[in-house]
């Protein structure tokens with residue numbers, strides 16, 4: 001049983017045979033994807049407050065030190081991103097700041113908000129005004145919290161990371177795999193195209209990796225809403241000296257993800273964290289979001305590759321590279337997945353709409369990438 005699943009009413013039966021079969025997969029068993037995609041984004045770390053203290057994470061700041069981006073700063077960051085040709089505003093959070101973050105809550109109240117989620121809605125509105133499509137990754141969410149922002153996001157996400165109970169999530173306020181799966185389930189119930197992923201090397205074993213992939217696959221079979229699964233290695237940083245998975249591990253786990261997920265779910269590796277060039281034959285078809293204007297605020301020591309590096313990865317693999325929107329093509333032609341707000345943004349009759357349509361139709365983004 002997945003820890004916390006019963007508590008959140010998540011009924012997932014993963015068959016032992018399926019797990020064993022997945023554990024036997026090697027890179028030679030999966031086909032290489034015929035093309036690779038990427039998105040251009042601007043990273044907007046709305047708050048660094050987080051109720052948890054995962055031992056590999058440098059993103060969160062303790063109470064008293066956590067930051068909350070002001071509306072003007074959000075607008076200025078989004079404007080710079082749109083000017084640089086980005087299509088996505090990637091909003092990140094720590095998980096729901098708890099009562100210890102008095103300064104954050106007082107600031108939110110001063111700006112007219114009683115929760116970080118209503119503030120996220122305001123931030124998404126700003127991104128839409130400035131010509132970007134929001135993709136929010138605000139940690140675990142209840143149905144009510146996600147419903148607050150679902151219609152102003154083109155897609156959303158949360159990393160499942162693992163179905164295992166691991167020390168790296170330890171402490172008095174440990175993250176709960178059942179709660180993460182509940183967030184995935186809520187996204188499906190609300191018809192939100194969703195990104196999730198597994199974090200490799202935080203103390204989970206191979207069986208947990210297979211279980212995690214199969215749990216995501218089961219959620220997708222239930223709702224059809226998972227657009228991509230990120231296979232992300234944990235990396236060394238100021239808080240984590242527990243090592244990073246070696247290439248053989250990354251190759252096997254990437255192939256395992258490809259083999260265990262339905263074909264219509266993309267498999268992504270982040271090219272600033274994983275050896276993407278050595279993983280393209282293991283079934284990946286996406287290189288994630290990269291930003292010409294902001295750093296990876298979750299892994300600030302690991303610089304985004306520029307577009308020529310992504311092209312070099314694709315050339316090395318002998319496949320085409322194309323830019324995509326933060327919501328994948330296969331969700332764009334079905335009203336179920338796009339709110340009226342997002343459809344209006346995609347169809348807007350100005351340079352921003354032109355940029356979205358060019359990327360959507362696989363033409364040239366009218367704003368060239370900064371080579």
Ligand code: SF4
Nearest residue numbers: 050052053054057094
């Ligand atoms: S990984 Fe996410 S949930 Fe864990 S401490 Fe960092 S921001 Fe919080």
